[in-house]
Amino acid sequence: MTAKSQQGWTGEPGELLRVGAGFRLADVDPDATPGYDGKKPDGAADLRAGAQQLDDLQERLYAQSVEDPSAPSVLLILQAMDSAGKGGIVRHVIGATDPQGIRLKAFKKPTPEELGHDFLWRVEKEVPEAGYIGVFDRSHYEDVLIGTVRELAPADEIERRYGAINAFEEGLAARGVRILKVMLHISYSEQKSRLMKRLERPDKHWKYTPGDVDERLLWPRYMDAYQTVLDRTSTGHAPWHVVPANAKWYARLAVQALLLDALEEIDPQWPAATYDVAKEKERLAAT
Amino acid sequence: MTAKSQQGWTGEPGELLRVGAGFRLADVDPDATPGYDGKKPDGAADLRAGAQQLDDLQERLYAQSVEDPSAPSVLLILQAMDSAGKGGIVRHVIGATDPQGIRLKAFKKPTPEELGHDFLWRVEKEVPEAGYIGVFDRSHYEDVLIGTVRELAPADEIERRYGAINAFEEGLAARGVRILKVMLHISYSEQKSRLMKRLERPDKHWKYTPGDVDERLLWPRYMDAYQTVLDRTSTGHAPWHVVPANAKWYARLAVQALLLDALEEIDPQWPAATYDVAKEKERLAAT
Numbered sequence: 001m002t003a004k005s006q007q008g009w010t011g012e013p014g015e016l017l018r019v020g021a022g023f024r025l026a027d028v029d030p031d032a033t034p035g036y037d038g039k040k041p042d043g044a045a046d047l048r049a050g051a052q053q054l055d056d057l058q059e060r061l062y063a064q065s066v067e068d069p070s071a072p073s074v075l076l077i078l079q080a081m082d083s084a085g086k087g088g089i090v091r092h093v094i095g096a097t098d099p100q101g102i103r104l105k106a107f108k109k110p111t112p113e114e115l116g117h118d119f120l121w122r123v124e125k126e127v128p129e130a131g132y133i134g135v136f137d138r139s140h141y142e143d144v145l146i147g148t149v150r151e152l153a154p155a156d157e158i159e160r161r162y163g164a165i166n167a168f169e170e171g172l173a174a175r176g177v178r179i180l181k182v183m184l185h186i187s188y189s190e191q192k193s194r195l196m197k198r199l200e201r202p203d204k205h206w207k208y209t210p211g212d213v214d215e216r217l218l219w220p221r222y223m224d225a226y227q228t229v230l231d232r233t234s235t236g237h238a239p240w241h242v243v244p245a246n247a248k249w250y251a252r253l254a255v256q257a258l259l260l261d262a263l264e265e266i267d268p269q270w271p272a273a274t275y276d277v278a279k280e281k282e283r284l285a286a287t
Numbered sequence: 288m289t290a291k292s293q294q295g296w297t298g299e300p301g302e303l304l305r306v307g308a309g310f311r312l313a314d315v316d317p318d319a320t321p322g323y324d325g326k327k328p329d330g331a332a333d334l335r336a337g338a339q340q341l342d343d344l345q346e347r348l349y350a351q352s353v354e355d356p357s358a359p360s361v362l363l364i365l366q367a368m369d370s371a372g373k374g375g376i377v378r379h380v381i382g383a384t385d386p387q388g389i390r391l392k393a394f395k396k397p398t399p400e401e402l403g404h405d406f407l408w409r410v411e412k413e414v415p416e417a418g419y420i421g422v423f424d425r426s427h428y429e430d431v432l433i434g435t436v437r438e439l440a441p442a443d444e445i446e447r448r449y450g451a452i453n454a455f456e457e458g459l460a461a462r463g464v465r466i467l468k469v470m471l472h473i474s475y476s477e478q479k480s481r482l483m484k485r486l487e488r489p490d491k492h493w494k495y496t497p498g499d500v501d502e503r504l505l506w507p508r509y510m511d512a513y514q515t516v517l518d519r520t521s522t523g524h525a526p527w528h529v530v531p532a533n534a535k536w537y538a539r540l541a542v543q544a545l546l547l548d549a550l551e552e553i554d555p556q557w558p559a560a561t562y563d564v565a566k567e568k569e570r571l572a573a574t
Contacts, residue, residue, distance in 0.1 A: 091385045100376045100424075103439040104386050137387075192574060199568050205560040206350040213570045230488060256496065273492040281486050283500045 008038030008046050017241040019234040025227045030111050030187040036253065043249040049095035049230055050086040054104045057260070058133055060268035062101045065131025067274050072176040072266050075129040076259060077136045079145070079229075080184035081222060082212050083194040085245050086137050087175040087246075089184070092136055093256045103128045106137040119143040119161060127172060133259075135178075140165055141183045141229055148225045169209035178262050181238060182255055183226060184245040188219055295325030300544045306521040306530040312514045315465045315529055317474040320537040330536040337543045338383035344547070347555035352418025352468055353428050354561050355499075359463040359553050360415040363546060364423045365515075366432070367471035368509060370481040372532050373424050376471070390415045393424040399459050404565045406430040406448060407455055414459060414561075420546075427452055428516055435512045436505050447518045460524035465549050468525060469542055470513060472530040475506055476526055 016034040038046065065071035076094075078086045094102055105126040114122045120140055128134030144161050147153045153161075169179055186194075195216070198208040215222070234240040241258055245251035303321040325333065350359035363381075365373045381389055392413040401409045407427055415421025431448050434440045438450075456466055473481075482499055485491040502509075519528040528545055532538035 065488075066493045087387060090387055095382070095384075095386050097382075099382050099386055099389060100374060100377055101393055102386060106387065135560045192571060195571055196568070198573065199564055200511060202560075203350075203557045205564065206353045206558050208560075208562075208567070210562050210567060212568070213567065216571075216574055271493050273489075273495075275495075275497050277486055277492065280495070280497060280500065281483070282478060283497070284482055284486065284503075287500060287503055 003255075008036050008042045008253075009257065010037045011035030013254050014261045017243055017254060017258070019230045019240040019242060020278065023230055023234070023242075024187070025223060025242065028185055028242050028244060030185050030190060030244045032244045032255075033247055033250040034094060034244065035088070036250060040247070040249045043253045046251070047092070047253050047256060050253070050260060051093075053260055054093075054256060054263070056096050057263035057268065058097045058101045061133070061263060061266065062131040064268045064271055065129070067271055069130050070176060071130040071270075072178055073130055073132050073134060074178045074180065074259070074262055074266070075134040075172065076255075077139045077141070077179065077181045078184065079139060079141050079182070079226075081186060081191060081219070082215060083191050083198075084184040084186045085248050086184060088248055089182075089255050090135060090137060090253060091251050091260070094133070097133070101131070103134040104137070105134045107139055107142065118164075120164060124168075127177060130176065133227070140168070141223070141233075144229055145222065145225045148228070149221045159215060165233055166235055166238075168234065169238040175210055178266060179238040180258055180262050181240045182236075182258065183230070183240060183242045184251055185242050186245045188216075188245045191216060192217075209238060295540075296544065297324045298322030300541050301528070301548045302394055304530055304541060304545070306517045306527040307389060310517060310521070310529075312472070312510060312529065314416060315472055315531060316382075317472050317477060319531045319533045320534055321531065321541075323537060323540065324558070325495065327534070327536045330408050330540045334383075334536070334543060335538050337540070337547060338380075340547055341380075341543060341550070342384050344380060344550035344555060345388045345533040346386045347557060348420070348550060349418040351555045351558055352416070353358075354558055355419050357463060358417040359465055359555075360419050361465045361467065361546070361549055361553070362421040362423065362459065362468065363542075364426045364428070364468045365471065365530070365542075366428050366469070366513075368473060368478060368506070369502060370478050370537050371473045373471060376469075376539060376542050377422060377424060378541045379539050381420070381544070384420070387553040388418070390418060390419045390421040391424070392422070394426055394429065405451075407451060412518055414464060417463065425567065427455070428520075432509065432512045432518055435515070436508045452520055453525075454519075454521055456522065456525040465553060466525040466548050467545055468527045469528045469545065470517070470527060471538055472529050473532045475503075477533045477555075478503060478506075481503055 011034065013035050032253050061072070061074070078089060079260065080086050089110070090104065094104065111120065123140045126134065126136070144158055148158055173179060195212055198204040230240050243254045298321065300322050348361070365376060367373050377391065381391065397409065410427045413421065413423070431445055435445055460466060482495065485495040517527050517529070530538050530541045
């Protein structure tokens with residue numbers, strides 16, 4: 001279901017963007033806005049309307065967990081090439097809700113300590129507790145993406161990781177973590193333009209490193225690696241969605257819609273009081 | 288200095304609210320709006336204007352740290368009686384900035400593992416890294432507040448903690464953590480009204496526990512304990528501010544102004560590129 005107060009949707013983003021059998025990343029047009037009939041200004045208005053819904057649903061999700069440690073949580077996993085807009089999603093979609101209900105984790109290059117453990121060790125520690133919306137900015141998928149492209153691990157270890165990831169995510173789903181995996185997909189030329197803007201603006205220089213061009217030169221290998229990830233890990237309990245992201249406004253709206261879908265499926269309710277309300281009113285009145 | 292785009296301030300909140308020698312909590316009027324001449328609607332407009340400034344300063348603060356692990360950070364410590372509005376500060380003041388630059392920690396009742404360590408053990412782990420704005424919703428001050436009121440530790444241990452806290456905070460300040468300590472101060476009758484609202488609204492029942500009245504019955508002892516905390520730990524490197532909080536809109540505006548002051552004192556600047564910009568433009572253009 002799509003969010004009722006969002007007017008521009010003509011299709012279900014959850015269905016249109018989900019990675020199913022036979023999905024080919026190369027066939028996705030990064031300029032497209034699947035399922036959305038409106039233009040950028042409509043998108044901005046719909047994003048504001050969706051933010052209200054998200055805020056309400058997030059509070060209910062959290063409230064459910066206060067007396068119930070087995071209550072559900074949500075985990076949004078964001079993957080993308082550099083400059084595709086992960087930060088913008090966090091800022092404009094996640095940033096519109098109460099920070100108290102969010103568990104945000106940006107995974108960087110593993111530390112020596114982390115490299116001394118299995119690749120999922122540092123990830124397990126960041127799984128959102130009951131009632132929270134967790135957001136992974138990069139994730140365990142780096143360990144199969146850059147792991148493959150940069151040959152950071154042997155092929156049989158990479159192969160093992162696919163199985164480990166699917167088992168890990170299945171376990172999370174079984175204990176009530178609703179997993180939503182999103183690849184933001186920009187075009188090769190759009191990335192060039194975005195990186196160039198960072199070089200042209202002194203207030204954006206800090207966002208650029210020479211390594212960005214090194215990685216860019218490996219674009220075709222990364223696309224192959226993403227295709228493999230999508231083939232191997234888009235499961236029923238943790239499906240991937242590929243979101244065209246050349247239009248930032250669309251990508252934000254689409255991720256928000258996917259989050260709203262996940263929360264509406266959970267349909268969190270205000271929990272009943274675990275105490276005698278009338279008696280507590282009396283106790284309080286007497287103070 | 289106060290934020291230039293905020294029109295309603297007629298005084299410096301940093302000076303008016305700071306706890307200095309001879310400060311008496313009992314003399315603070317929780318209904319007052321020190322230094323602010325406007326009314327609630329002016330406060331809302333000024334809060335929006337301040338949010339823009341905070342957002343800009345936060346990004347600069349973060350940018351500074353990307354290549355400089357010794358860059359400053361900010362730590363906002365929030366303490367208050369139940370229902371005084373800590374959550375609203377986090378939601379409306381902190382929530383207006385990019386979540387990627389925030390490190391929020393809500394300290395709950397210590398776990399058995401935490402109780403096995405010194406009271407500062409769990410706190411040290413949450414100190415914001417360079418470039419971040421850290422927010423403590425409750426803090427190590429609980430260990431002297433509830434610690435005293437509920438007699439959770441012997442008097443000589445409480446006494447030791449004051450020294451340990453001041454030494455700890457001095458160490459943080461020395462390594463570039465700008466500490467801002469805020470007590471939100473509501474009246475006894477305002478708390479009653481806020482707790483009663485939670486009991487009257489089924490969608491707020493989850494925010495209430497019978498323990499809230501138990502704590503409320505100890506109000507005078509808590510006020511004494513806060514007075515001692517303010518006397519003992521409002522230092523030059525980590526001063527306390529007492530913010531009247533019966534008017535939620537004022538409390539939010541005042542805490543925002545204090546944060547803006549702290550950031551303006553740091554005066555973070557966009558860092559210079561650590562690479563050859565012209566050369567990188569060429570490299571990128573060639574891709």
